[in-house]
Amino acid sequence: MLNLPRNTTGRTPIFALLPCPCVHGESALMAPPPPRAILIRTHRTRSPEVTDTAPRPTLEAVAARAGVSRATVSRVVNGGDGVREPLVERVRRAVEELGYVPNQAARSLVTRRHDAIAVVVAEPETRVFADPFFALQLRGISKELTAHDNQLVLLLTEGRDDHARVGRYLAGGHVDGALVFSLHLEDPLPGLIQRAGIPTVFGGRPGWSDGSQDVVYVDSDNRGGAREAVRHLVGLGRTRVAHITGALDQTSAVDRLDGFRDVMGDADPKLVVQGDFTPAGGERAMREILDHCPDVDAVFAANDLTASGALRVLREHGRRVPEDVAVIGFDDMLPVAEQTDPPLTTVRQDIEEMGRLMARLLLRGLDRSSSSSGGDAGAAPAGVVLPTTLVRRASA
Amino acid sequence: MLNLPRNTTGRTPIFALLPCPCVHGESALMAPPPPRAILIRTHRTRSPEVTDTAPRPTLEAVAARAGVSRATVSRVVNGGDGVREPLVERVRRAVEELGYVPNQAARSLVTRRHDAIAVVVAEPETRVFADPFFALQLRGISKELTAHDNQLVLLLTEGRDDHARVGRYLAGGHVDGALVFSLHLEDPLPGLIQRAGIPTVFGGRPGWSDGSQDVVYVDSDNRGGAREAVRHLVGLGRTRVAHITGALDQTSAVDRLDGFRDVMGDADPKLVVQGDFTPAGGERAMREILDHCPDVDAVFAANDLTASGALRVLREHGRRVPEDVAVIGFDDMLPVAEQTDPPLTTVRQDIEEMGRLMARLLLRGLDRSSSSSGGDAGAAPAGVVLPTTLVRRASA
DNA sequence: GTGAAAGCGCTAACAA
């Protein structure tokens, strides 16, 4: 076993009790909160050091040191085009010695670029935080932005007030563009964004636009994936196939429902029950289905979480999966799909890739040079739809 | 059922195939990736509009319109202290009419403040993304920062190269402070941060400092929580209590192990097996324990994910939980703890509150006014440790 | 190829 630093006292360190000066009220989002007290360990420490750091060197300082003008230093720092080698070298050394780092604020002031992108996650519900979707998407975005030296400014919104704040921020010209997620029907965000006049790419097909607008978005092929799943169930010989929908104020849920209908046509309407992308919703819906259609022999759930709830209810009712009832989910969220009993057959979407693609699209749109490029196809992508794949495990 | 916008075509829209100009290589982090092709739906659209927006109005413009000086406008915009009411009103109206929004870059240039905080998540592994920990923490931070009008700049690091980039960014004076997570032993980040000389609060006790340094951090009472869990198992009459550790290069894992030892003393060393905070690690460790100590009657797992893996193996081996073997996890990650079979007894930590607290601490440290405040206690918190609570469900 | 000079939009002394 590793050799590790440990509290040598052998006990939890000395504590002092401190009332929590909460800024916000409700923190408890998922259960009785722990006692509102904080254990503080103090020791001889000053405040988190507002260290009076020596003022950072400026272009001026570097220029002086290298014996050139500020303009020359600027040129070298920004790529060094049109500066003779020996000078470049001198400047480089000066930069090095002084530990010079350009002041971004000053730079932005003149260039009007920020090399920063806002990521807006409009999710008032707990759901985003209960699954890795969000994190994976972010990771993809982060990778792509980083590769292009852009920063990621995260804007999480929860209530109506937050919308105004986000609108102001976006309009404030802090960032070069925005990536927006989890839009719900009648979300005010799109309007705000349009008004802010800032280049934007959406994650998921926005519900308020059926191609009639010039919105750019990235989505999974929800409908196609759903079709594939349902076809698979039908191919298994199942005839009483049910669907537990997602939250129908999101297009992903609507599209999956459409895919289901593409295959099943006008099946028994009792076989389609509304869920909300959560395990609890899945349980509720599954019970309803078993109530009304005891002969159900397959279930296509709008996502894996929903499917996990459905599985639990099926087990409760003594139905064997997949023998009695076959079940398919959507997402292929590993921590869920692999841990269910039995492991879940599901439709995979490449979430991280979606994020990466959104960033790439936005960055491409931002690139001035591209605006005048290749005159052949004036058509830029409005919607990019990533393919899905059926992942077979044990549940269907 | 809701009335919803749908693709009226009844089918997935027309697609065009486009090769994916991937910037990064390996995207596949969790399985065979879907075919590297993208379905693009095009329509008559220009590039993501690099809209030549009319130049935003400046202070100057507002001043002209209101018939006052720039200074006065500035005063009004920044709180309006010391400006007579009628003028305030005139300026307000001008701001309104022109839709004026201050240019942040210009402001930062002179104030040297950015009202932005960097959140650094140093997690090369998949783990952070497989559980809601990260998202919850982020949410807490976001709330607190928002309440104080600060922006959240997210810095995700994955490889060694990323460290340099982050160091540069932090040193570049883009942000007023940093919040840092998921440090591992021998992580180069703390060094970089120290060199950047930027106020920082850590999430989780940093491994390289046993209170000998002036580091500020927020942590859960991992050790105390572990003790409570193990005591509970002992109270249940269990005598052969095993522990599956977390990744021991993180202090949270070490502290939980210490807590276990506080109660169990020098138990059979075979009962302590190293895990890695993942379900797979939990499975592996559980098998090993059953192999070497078939008489095991209780397991304290380093987190819920680990516990879920252990549960699966126990079931596989026909051990009943909790009758034959009682199991306790750590974290109380609802999507996991409530979905296991049986539902998991576990140690809850308030993750969102941790995030909120980190932000609060950092902001407090940044606040100039506080540096000269109350001379009574010069001691600022070095470590803030949040309490944990045992949540009883069915597994123990 | 290099330097001088003019701002980018704002805040903060200082005067009035």
Add this chain to the structure above:
DNA sequence: TTGTTAGCGCTTTCAC
């Protein structure tokens, strides 16, 4: 109370 003025640190014409 209000206005005037001098920069913050950088990029970018425009001369040389």
